[in-house]
Amino acid sequence: MIRNLESPEELNEIKSSTENLLIYFYNDNCAPCLSLRPKVEDLVREKFPLMEMVYVDGKKFPQLAGEYHAFGFPVLIIFFDGKEYLRYSKYVSLMELEESIGRIYQLYHQ
Numbered sequence: 001m002i003r004n005l006e007s008p009e010e011l012n013e014i015k016s017s018t019e020n021l022l023i024y025f026y027n028d029n030c031a032p033c034l035s036l037r038p039k040v041e042d043l044v045r046e047k048f049p050l051m052e053m054v055y056v057d058g059k060k061f062p063q064l065a066g067e068y069h070a071f072g073f074p075v076l077i078i079f080f081d082g083k084e085y086l087r088y089s090k091y092v093s094l095m096e097l098e099e100s101i102g103r104i105y106q107l108y109h110q
Helices: 008-017 031-047 062-067 094-108
Strands: 002-004 020-026 052-057 075-080 083-089
Touching: 002 031, 008 020, 008 052, 008 062, 020 031, 020 094, 031 052, 031 094, 075 094, 083 094
Parallel strands: 002 052, 020 052
Antiparallel strands: 020 075, 075 083
């Protein structure tokens, strides 16, 4: 499931109830954020169907951006079982992202 965050509390609920989670911090004034967003969304849908994805607007929720140390956008944080495993920021290689998530994802979903 892919969704936009509506409240800070919602992120804690999602994180505690989701085994695989990708948090995508963005800002609508950020060109890389806008161009990368649909590509990451397609990647998650096609390759990692059991992964949840949450978009967090860093301007709307600056306290969450600070809490997760997401100071330059975009920032992608990947969690498995509530633990942060991967973090990418600014310029992200989709091939590297797919390979990195894939290794861990396969361990959880063999």
